[in-house]
Amino acid sequence: MAVRSEELGDSGTLMYPSRIKLPYTWHAGKVGSRFYQEIRDNCKIWGTRCEQCERVYLPPRETCPRCFCDMPEWVDVGDIGTLLTYTVVRYAVPGIQPQKPPYAMGIIQLDGASTGFMHLLGEVDLDSIGVGMRVKAVFRDQREGNYLDIKYFKPLGR
Amino acid sequence: MDKIGIIGIAQTRYRRYNPASHAELAYQVTREALDDAGLTIDDIDNTITVCNDFWDGRTISCMAITEATGSHRVPTTNVEGDGTYGALMGAMRILSGLHKLTLVVAQSKMSEGIPAIISNAMFDPVYERALGVDAISSSALQMRRYMSKYGITEEQCARVSVKNHRNARANPYAHLPLDITVEDVLESRVLADPIKLLDASPISDGACAIIMAEEEIARARCSKPIWITGVGHCADAYHLGDRDLADVDALISASERAYRMAGISDPIKEIDVAEVYDAFSYMELMWMEGLGLCKRGEAGTMIDSGVTELGGALPINPSGGVLSAHAVQVAGLARIAESVLQLRGEAGDRQVDGARIALAHGIEGACGQGHCVFVLGN
Numbered sequence: 250m251a252v253r254s255e256e257l258g259d260s261g262t263l264m265y266p267s268r269i270k271l272p273y274t275w276h277a278g279k280v281g282s283r284f285y286q287e288i289r290d291n292c293k294i295w296g297t298r299c300e301q302c303e304r305v306y307l308p309p310r311e312t313c314p315r316c317f318c319d320m321p322e323w324v325d326v327g328d329i330g331t332l333l334t335y336t337v338v339r340y341a342v343p344g345i346q347p348q349k350p351p352y353a354m355g356i357i358q359l360d361g362a363s364t365g366f367m368h369l370l371g372e373v374d375l376d377s378i379g380v381g382m383r384v385k386a387v388f389r390d391q392r393e394g395n396y397l398d399i400k401y402f403k404p405l406g407r
Numbered sequence: 408m409d410k411i412g413i414i415g416i417a418q419t420r421y422r423r424y425n426p427a428s429h430a431e432l433a434y435q436v437t438r439e440a441l442d443d444a445g446l447t448i449d450d451i452d453n454t455i456t457v458c459n460d461f462w463d464g465r466t467i468s469c470m471a472i473t474e475a476t477g478s479h480r481v482p483t484t485n486v487e488g489d490g491t492y493g494a495l496m497g498a499m500r501i502l503s504g505l506h507k508l509t510l511v512v513a514q515s516k517m518s519e520g521i522p523a524i525i526s527n528a529m530f531d532p533v534y535e536r537a538l539g540v541d542a543i544s545s546s547a548l549q550m551r552r553y554m555s556k557y558g559i560t561e562e563q564c565a566r567v568s569v570k571n572h573r574n575a576r577a578n579p580y581a582h583l584p585l586d587i588t589v590e591d592v593l594e595s596r597v598l599a600d601p602i603k604l605l606d607a608s609p610i611s612d613g614a615c616a617i618i619m620a621e622e623e624i625a626r627a628r629c630s631k632p633i634w635i636t637g638v639g640h641c642a643d644a645y646h647l648g649d650r651d652l653a654d655v656d657a658l659i660s661a662s663e664r665a666y667r668m669a670g671i672s673d674p675i676k677e678i679d680v681a682e683v684y685d686a687f688s689y690m691e692l693m694w695m696e697g698l699g700l701c702k703r704g705e706a707g708t709m710i711d712s713g714v715t716e717l718g719g720a721l722p723i724n725p726s727g728g729v730l731s732a733h734a735v736q737v738a739g740l741a742r743i744a745e746s747v748l749q750l751r752g753e754a755g756d757r758q759v760d761g762a763r764i765a766l767a768h769g770i771e772g773a774c775g776q777g778h779c780v781f782v783l784g785n
Contacts, residue, residue: 262426269464275532307648308534314644334555334652336547336599338539342523346539354538356548356648365648367535367548380555396537 280311283323285394292388294399296362298322304363326361328386329405333358333365337375347397351375357384357402371401411501412625412632413783415444415618416744421582421732423518425612429463432514434475436616440510444618445628451618453506454478456485457493457513457736461525476512489684490615490740491640491769491779497619498635507621513737514614522610522735529773531646542686542773543607547599549652549774550689554601556653557704559692561601565592566710567688568605568730574717575727577756580741582611582732592688606688608733615740617747633747636764637671637782639664647774658697658768658778666699669782671764674699675721678782680749680759681766682742685728690775694768695723698780717757725749725757739769743781750785 277285280297287293296305297320299313305324306313313320335355338346346352353375356365370378371387384402392398417439419425419432427435433456441448454476458469465471469485476483486493490513497509526542553559569589575581592605625632641664643657644650662674671677681700685691692706700721701709709715715723724730726745729738746765748754767781 260426264426273532277533281533308646314649334548334552336544336551336602337597338544338547338599339597340523340543340599342521342527342539342541345524345527345541347537354540354544354548356552356652358648364646367538367540367648369538380551396534 280309284309285398288388288398289392289394294326294328294359294386295323296326298324305361306364307359307362307366324361326359328359330357330359330362330366330384330402332378332380332382332384334380335370335378337378353378355402368399369401370403372403372407409502410622410625411498411635412620412622412629413617413635413743413747414620414625414629414632415440415446416616416747417443418580418615418741418744419613420580421611421613421734423582423610423612425516425518429468429514429516430472430475432516432612432614433472433512436514436614437476437510437512440616440618446508446618448477450508451477451481451510452508453481453500454483454510454512455493455497455500456483457488457490457511457740458485459487459515459736461528462515462517462520462735464520472514476510478510482506488736488777489769489771489779490736490738491743491767491781492739492771494617494619494740494743494781495638495640495779498638501619501621507624509619510616511619511740512614512616513740515734515736516612517610517733517735518612535647543602544599545647545773546687546690547602548647550601550687552652553689553693557707559689559707561593562589563707563710564606564688564692565589567685567691568592570710570716571685571691571724571728571730574725574757575731578726578731580732581727583609584727584731602687608686608729611732611734613732613734613737615737615744617740617743631751631785633750634784635781636784637665637667637669638780639668640777640779642772642777645772645776652774655693655697655775658694658775658780659699661778661780662698665780665782669784671782675701677764678721678766679762679764680725680746681721681723681768682726682745683723683728683768684739684742684770685724685730686733686770688730691723691728694775697778698766698768717759722759725754725759739767739779742767742769743783746781746783750783
């Protein structure tokens, strides 16, 4: 690896620009795998339901965070929901952003879920987004079994 | 709780691109905290560092500063989280009876990495991380939710920024002392609506150290020990969608635990000064509500009233807060150090007259997932 040093301003000290490169492979686990397989193969969004508190969690979990019991029951939460909050990202960060800014993202409560689901907002005028807006999931044509198989949520009726 | 005294503190001046290395920052505050306490390194019987590998850019980064913190020969462990949790562990060490004098050192150099990429990595790699969400955009989601649920305005959030940057002008350690107006904040560049540049804390490098002692030693060694009278901590859900982001359940729980331990029944009346983790302007308002310093949803009218100004009935962040200096992880420990200065009566032009009980607060995780609250007294 080539290491070079740069003078830092008027302090006369040196700094060493480099980068950390680390390939890493995460396992989605049995619950995450089923969640993504349903999105990929059937364009269906499923959560898990706690039989004690009756809350439906999205993304799905093996365990209810409140009751600490197993959640074996799967529930189709639908693809339509309500926008709880949103932002328009207007700054650029190389390498991590799924779109060129400005782009919108928000937390959506799908009609069949008790929790919010963070995702992108698309096909929307960035200046006319509002809390409470009804939105619908748009799936990618080519799905690979990941979070961005849902392309974004768009305003209902568009 | 048995008494634990804070008998030494030190902070660097916070700035971006500090040319010191991580170890040099850690050494500076270790040396100065020992001097402040009138101790030598041989008096210290254990150390706790507060380092995060991702921020430091190396694996087990705490091991790289053992020399700088003088911790070669004594039990040393690391806390990966906010500095308040390092202080919490330090208090536990002394309460265990195994240790009598604990050095806690936090250092970080946000300027060396890319904060947005590092904070993006706190989100689940299989789920939300793919959205590019980071500390700023997730906080924007929280700020919007808080504003829409409780009718808080962008002007009220801006007022926090104006107050804290103004307070920072009397703090020689602050990174960003500014003389600005509400209009300046509102008209500053939008990062992620509704967060503007001046609603956000700066990218700072810096370090802070505190030395804690068991009661007998604290009294023997220090003419003005500052006592830890209560501490509480609690965490909320990881996935942001599981929480109502406008609410502060974990902080309510943490502060109630701290108040119970400290024997505080009416925090609004009893607390003289609070240093809270205002990484973004709106957070100061939310944390005031969670700390019971006002009723739910009323922090906006409280900032409007001027009560939290230096000179008001309950000054909050007289140091300038995290908005004026944000070395991540260090910032919570700095809240404790600033509280100690207030209770010693050594806070200079930012001194709150007659401060007897202070509150210091730290957070960790996205949108204040975890909270740690200290109550201190002189």
